[in-house]
Amino acid sequence: MRFMFKIWFALVAATLLEGAAFAATFTASLDRDSMTLGEQVTLSLKFDGAQPQDAPGIPNIAGLQFQYVGPSSSFSFINGETKSSITFNYIVTAQHDGEFTIPALRANIGGQQLDSPPLKIIVYKVTPPTTTAVNSGNEIAFMKFAFPKPKVYVGEPVVAQLKLYLRDDVQNISGFQMTSSTTDGFSAGKTAELSNQRRRVQIGNRVYTEIPLAMPLTAVRSGAFSLGPFTASVVAILPGQNQGGDPVFNQFFNRGEQKQLTLATEVVNVQVLPLPEENKPADFSGAVGSFEMSATAGPAKVTVGDPITVRVQISGRGALDTVTLSTQDAWRDFKTYPPTAKLETGDQFGFQGTKTFEQIISPLNTDVHELPPLAFSFFNPEDGRYHTLKSAVVPLTVQAAGASPIPVMAGIKNSTPENQPPQDILPIKEKAGTLAPAGMPLIGRPVFLAAQVVPVLAFVAAFVWRRRTDNLANNPRLRRRLAVAQLVATGITDLKKYAAANQPDEFFATLFRLLQEQLGERLDCPASAITENVIEEHPVLRGASKATLDGLRELFQLCNQARYAPVRGSSELNSVAMQFEKTIGGLQEVKS
Amino acid sequence: MKGIFSYLICVVLVLLGGNTRSLAADAGADFAAANKLYAEGKFADAATAYENILKTGVQSPALLFNAGNAEFKAGRLGKAIAAYRQAGQLEPRDAELNANLAFVRNQVQGATLRESRWQNWVGSLTLNEGTLLAGVFFWALFGLLTLRQIRPVLAPRLRRATQLAAVATIFSGAVLVLQAANHFNGAIAVVTSAETTARSGPFDDAQSAFTAHDGAELRVLDRHD
Numbered sequence: 001m002r003f004m005f006k007i008w009f010a011l012v013a014a015t016l017l018e019g020a021a022f023a024a025t026f027t028a029s030l031d032r033d034s035m036t037l038g039e040q041v042t043l044s045l046k047f048d049g050a051q052p053q054d055a056p057g058i059p060n061i062a063g064l065q066f067q068y069v070g071p072s073s074s075f076s077f078i079n080g081e082t083k084s085s086i087t088f089n090y091i092v093t094a095q096h097d098g099e100f101t102i103p104a105l106r107a108n109i110g111g112q113q114l115d116s117p118p119l120k121i122i123v124y125k126v127t128p129p130t131t132t133a134v135n136s137g138n139e140i141a142f143m144k145f146a147f148p149k150p151k152v153y154v155g156e157p158v159v160a161q162l163k164l165y166l167r168d169d170v171q172n173i174s175g176f177q178m179t180s181s182t183t184d185g186f187s188a189g190k191t192a193e194l195s196n197q198r199r200r201v202q203i204g205n206r207v208y209t210e211i212p213l214a215m216p217l218t219a220v221r222s223g224a225f226s227l228g229p230f231t232a233s234v235v236a237i238l239p240g241q242n243q244g245g246d247p248v249f250n251q252f253f254n255r256g257e258q259k260q261l262t263l264a265t266e267v268v269n270v271q272v273l274p275l276p277e278e279n280k281p282a283d284f285s286g287a288v289g290s291f292e293m294s295a296t297a298g299p300a301k302v303t304v305g306d307p308i309t310v311r312v313q314i315s316g317r318g319a320l321d322t323v324t325l326s327t328q329d330a331w332r333d334f335k336t337y338p339p340t341a342k343l344e345t346g347d348q349f350g351f352q353g354t355k356t357f358e359q360i361i362s363p364l365n366t367d368v369h370e371l372p373p374l375a376f377s378f379f380n381p382e383d384g385r386y387h388t389l390k391s392a393v394v395p396l397t398v399q400a401a402g403a404s405p406i407p408v409m410a411g412i413k414n415s416t417p418e419n420q421p422p423q424d425i426l427p428i429k430e431k432a433g434t435l436a437p438a439g440m441p442l443i444g445r446p447v448f449l450a451a452q453v454v455p456v457l458a459f460v461a462a463f464v465w466r467r468r469t470d471n472l473a474n475n476p477r478l479r480r481r482l483a484v485a486q487l488v489a490t491g492i493t494d495l496k497k498y499a500a501a502n503q504p505d506e507f508f509a510t511l512f513r514l515l516q517e518q519l520g521e522r523l524d525c526p527a528s529a530i531t532e533n534v535i536e537e538h539p540v541l542r543g544a545s546k547a548t549l550d551g552l553r554e555l556f557q558l559c560n561q562a563r564y565a566p567v568r569g570s571s572e573l574n575s576v577a578m579q580f581e582k583t584i585g586g587l588q589e590v591k592s
Numbered sequence: 593m594k595g596i597f598s599y600l601i602c603v604v605l606v607l608l609g610g611n612t613r614s615l616a617a618d619a620g621a622d623f624a625a626a627n628k629l630y631a632e633g634k635f636a637d638a639a640t641a642y643e644n645i646l647k648t649g650v651q652s653p654a655l656l657f658n659a660g661n662a663e664f665k666a667g668r669l670g671k672a673i674a675a676y677r678q679a680g681q682l683e684p685r686d687a688e689l690n691a692n693l694a695f696v697r698n699q700v701q702g703a704t705l706r707e708s709r710w711q712n713w714v715g716s717l718t719l720n721e722g723t724l725l726a727g728v729f730f731w732a733l734f735g736l737l738t739l740r741q742i743r744p745v746l747a748p749r750l751r752r753a754t755q756l757a758a759v760a761t762i763f764s765g766a767v768l769v770l771q772a773a774n775h776f777n778g779a780i781a782v783v784t785s786a787e788t789t790a791r792s793g794p795f796d797d798a799q800s801a802f803t804a805h806d807g808a809e810l811r812v813l814d815r816h817d
Contacts, residue, residue, distance in 0.1 A: 304633050305665040307699055335667055338787070338805065340701050360699055362667065400633055425692040428630055428661045429654040432623040437649050442723040443772055452727065455734030462741035 024050030026107050026114035030092070034122040036262045037097050037180070037231060041121065043090040050109040051086060058090065063123075064100050067091040093179075097125035126231050126264035135204030140236050141166050141173070145228050145265035152219050153273050153381040155288035157319045157351045160215045162191065162230060162265070165201075165208040169238060171256045176234040179262075181215075185225035185272055189216030189349055216349040218319055222274035228267045236261055275379050281388050285326040287378035289318015289351075295391035297371050299423045303399045306424050307360045308334075312374060312391070315354035320345065323378075325357050330372035334361040363398045370395050477524065477592075484521040485588075488514055492581055499573035507573050508562035511580055515555055518584055522592045532556040544590045551583030619650045627658065635665035653683035657692070664696050669807030670784035672696050677782070681775070684716050700807035705780065714770050722771045726764040733757040783808040 025048045030041050043066065045056055058066045073086040094100065102119040129139045146161045166173060181188060194212045201210050217227075237256040275288070295312045302308060314323055325339050339359035346353040361371075371394040379386050442448045472479050491514040498507035513527075520527035523538050535541055535552050558576060626641035642659035660675035676693040683689060697704070707715070717725070736754045740747045773779065783804045791798035794816040804810060 305635055305667075337667075338701060360701075425661055425664055425695050426688045428627060428658040429688075430627065431654060432620055433652040433654040435619045435623070435645075435650040435652045435655065438651050441719045441775065442727075443719065443768065444776075448723070448727075452730060455731050455738070459734045459738045459741070462738045466741040466744070 024048065024109050024112060024114060026050070026105075026109075026116050028102070028105055028116035028119055030102075030119055030121060033120060034124065035094070036124045037094055037126045037264075039179075039233060039260075039262055040091050040093045043092050043102065043119075044087050045090075045105065045107075045116065046085055046087040047107070047109070047114075048083070048085045050112075050114070051084070052107060052109055056088060056105055056107050058105070059103060061100060061102065063095050063098060064102075064121075065093045065095065067093075092121070094121075094123040095180075097123045099123075126229065126262050128229065128264045128266050137167070137204050137206035139165075139167065140170060140238065140259065141234065141261050141263060143230065143232060143263045143265045145230055145268055147217075147227060147268045147270055150269075151271045151273055153288060153379065153384075154219050154222050154275055155286060155319055155322070155379070156381040157216065157218045157289070157349070159349060159351065160217050160227070161194075162213040162215050164211040164213065164232075164234075164263070165203070166211065166236070168200075168207040168209070170209075170236045171239065172237045174235045174237070176232060178230065178232045180229070180231045182226070182228055182230070183217060185219060185221055185223060185270075186217040186227070187220050189218075191215045192348060214349070216351065219270075219272040222272045225270050225272060226267045227270055229264045231262065231264045234261050234263065235259065276384070276386075279386055281375075281377035281386055283326040283329075283375050283388075284377040284379070284386060285324050287314075287318065287323045287376070288381060289316055289320075289378060290380050290382060291316035291318060291323070291376070291378050291389070293374075293376050293389040293391065295374050297394045300395060301397040301399075301423075302363060303424065304364065304366060305362050307362050308371070308396070310339075310357075310359045310361060310371070310374065312339075312357040312359070312376070313354055314357070314376060317352045318378070319351070320353055320355050321350055323355050325359065325374075325376070328372070328374055330375075331361060333364050333368045334371075335364055336361045363396065366398050366400050368396055368398045477521075480521050484517050487517055488584055492577065492584075495577040495580065496574070499570055499577050502570045502573070504562060504573060507576075508559050511555065511576070512559040514580070514584070515552070515559070518587055519552075522587060522590055524592060532560075540590065540592055545586055548583055548586035548590070551579060551586065555580060555583060619645050619648060619655075623655060623658075626662070630658065630662055630665070635662050638662040639666050639668070639671070651678075651682070653679045653686060653689070656682070657686070657689050660692065660696070664692075668784065669696055669700055670782045673700075673807050673809065674782045674784065677780070680715065682718060684718055696807065697809075700809075701805040702808060703802055703804060704808040705811055714767055715774075717767070717771070719768075719771050719775050722764070722768045726761070726768040729757055729761040729764050733761045777812075779812055781810050781812050783810065 027046045027048075029044050029046070031044070032041055035041050043058075067090060069089045069091055071086055071088050073084070075084045076082065099120065099122050102121070104118045105116045107114045107116075129142050133139055134142060142165050144163045144165070146163065148158060148160065152158055164176075178191065181191075191213050194214050197212050199210050200207055202208075236259050238259055240257045291314050293312065293314050295310065297308055297310045299306075299308065312325060314320075320343055324341075328336075337360040339357045342356045342358075343350070344354050344356070345351075373390040373393055375388055375390050377386060377388040472482070491510055494510050495507060495514075498504075498510065516527040516530040519530045519534060523530070523534060523540050532553065535549060535556070541549065541552075555576070622641065622645045626638050626645065629635075629638035629641055639659060639662035642655060642662055645655060646659065656675050656679035660672045660679065663669075663675055664672035673693065673696055676689060676696065679686070679689050680693065733754065736750050736757055740750055740754065783806055786806050788804045788808075789800045790802050790804055790810075792801045793799070794814070
């Protein structure tokens with residue numbers, strides 16, 4: 001498998017190298033050399049025998065727009081000859097009609113300059129169909145643009161209508177796309193179909209389906225403007241030529257003939273009037289439309305500095321998103337905060353609905369006795385006049401902060417219904433409490449953290465102790481070993497004491513007993529059964545060193561001799577005790 | 593020599609104690625003066641007075657509470673909320689404090705962080721209370737474990753208590769970790785200027801995402817000098 005891969009790799013490498021040896025060529029082509037305004041053509045830049053790293057740059061050509069859509073590459077290996085090419089594709093759209101020339105393009109491939117031939121493309125103007133053509137029924141589809149009035153004011157929102165007509169033999173349409181929307185002097189919103197308003201109309205001698213599309217427009221500057229032509233492209237599906245079978249079946253399976261159509265509307269001229277300067281209110285902030293206002297404010301009884309919430313609702317028809325509350329000069333005795341706004345629209349274009357403002361204000365002194373009326377001015381394009389709406393005066397009672405009786409919290413709870421929100425913050429505290437330096441919290445103190453180790457250590461110690469105790473309880477030999485070790489340790493002390501006191505009887509009796517106990521523990525047999533003979537007989541002691549065995553024999557013999565010749569000196573007893581200590585040490589190392 | 597050393601230690605302790613008492617006494621007088629300014633409606637002056645006391649290094653829940661009140665009355669919602677939050681770290685279950693904090697939060701315009709119910713629950717204990725609680729459960733757990741080692745005969749009877757102590761230790765430990773993270777990382781920031789533009793990136797020319805108003809509480813995701 002690995003060998004096959006190497007062969008394949010070698011072949012590919014050789015092929016590429018061989019291909020690279022061919023002379024590279026560069027060609028540019030269009031998929032067609034003419035189009036109508038709104039359509040698009042594809043420009044292909046093809047490199048044969050060369051692999052440029054990046055797509056070539058296209059120079060700016062007035063009236064044409066290029067959009068790079070990506071490369072495509074091909075590779076062929078025929079009769080030992082290899083060919084490779086890469087094509088860079090661009091979508092070309094025109095902004096106006098006319099004849100355009102795409103100049104020769106130059107590419108640098110590995111130091112080699114490659115030039116493409118220049119290309120020409122003719123863009124035809126889209127013209128709306130004449131009335132005669134429409135009435136004759138020859139038009140498969142066409143569009144009409146309707147603007148509701150010839151004159152509008154700056155800022156006035158208008159919903160224009162774009163109507164798409166489809167001849168009765170059009171089975172379906174797809175890919176409807178607006179290709180140009182000339183709306184100079186207006187800002188256009190999103191075009192959307194008006195729901196449930198499709199209808200069939202008789203035009204000339206054919207029946208058409210009328211599909212109304214709403215186009216929200218707002219005039220942004222004054223002057224004479226032309227709306228349109230609006231152009232669109234759509235694919236209409238018509239009954240196929242010589243297509244047999246059931247037409248319902250054909251329609252269901254979309255077997256009709258597809259026809260790409262370019263549609264255009266007439267140009268509509270509109271005069272945009274500036275807002276009049278005459279009688280313009282000082283507080284006018286640009287609201288254009290027809291509005292109503294309602295306002296509330298509360299609470300009416302406050303102390304200096306307390307917040308009062310002013311809620312203003314402006315509803316009606318107009319450019320609601322641009323409606324703002326202007327600064328109220330009459331509220332000079334109040335501290336004002338920026339208002340918040342919430343827009344609830346009643347139509348899909350946002351031209352009708354209610355905008356609610358909430359603004360917090362607070363009285364600055366006790367001289368305030370009322371909230372002056374809030375004023376809102378707008379221009380109504382229907383009557384061409386400015387209007388100013390004013391809210392009612394809200395009487396207020398403002399008390400000094402220190403003079404008002406300060407209720408305690410319990411009092412508030414008892415006297416205020418639970419569902420009523422508090423009207424003010426609770427008062428300050430008279431006593432400072434314990435004023436102390438801000439210290440490090442407990443969790444940051446090393447002593448506290450170190451203290452937390454104590455229970456862990458206690459647990460670990462208890463755990464180890466428990467394991468040791470359990471081991472002793474479950475292992476009698478271990479328990480005996482420890483007990484004998486303890487006995488020997490105290491016995492050696494006793495031996496030294498008896499030696500110092502020159503008490504040979506007690507000395508040798510203790511020595512013999514210690515020898516029995518230690519040998520009994522090592523040999524795992526009762527201490528009383530231990531005699532000098534075990535030294536020669538027991539297999540365990542075969543692992544002991546010769547010095548240990550000799551020492552044991554000598555100690556047993558000394559014990560036996562002591563019964564018959566008990567008189568010994570302290571020095572001799574001390575040397576026997578030392579010999580015992582040494583021999584016992586050797587014995588304890590013998591594996592039992 | 594030893595006597596002189598002991599005497600010196602006593603002198604230092606007396607001086608330190610006296611200094612602390614003097615500091616507290618001064619702060620108490622300043623506190624009363626600040627309260628007077630507040631009662632006279634001089635809220636901005638009162639806020640400055642409370643802040644000056646805090647700058648001396650002492651604090652108390654009541655001092656921070658009053659500072660928050662003064663800041664609110666002076667129209668500075670953000671500073672008020674910040675002071676209330678600090679007071680809440682010392683006395684989280686103070687009903688008056690929580691009422692004022694809720695009231696001021698309701699005045700904040702625009703986007704602000706609303707703490708969830710469990711965050712409020714975690715915040716109902718001070719960090720020290722949480723630490724002590726976790727410590728008690730921790731000691732109880734290891735005490736029971738140790739007792740079970742020393743007296744294995746009690747192990748069956750202590751089993752349920754040990755399990756409860758373990759669960760309580762884990763739970764209180766988790767709460768403590770959250771509290772400590774909040775305390776030491778400063779996970780919440782309060783906007784104290786009138787308007788602050790939040791941007792989509794850590795650069796001055798980054799696209800603005802939204803405008804946060806005075807008093808808006810925001811979660812700190814990262815810091816940028």
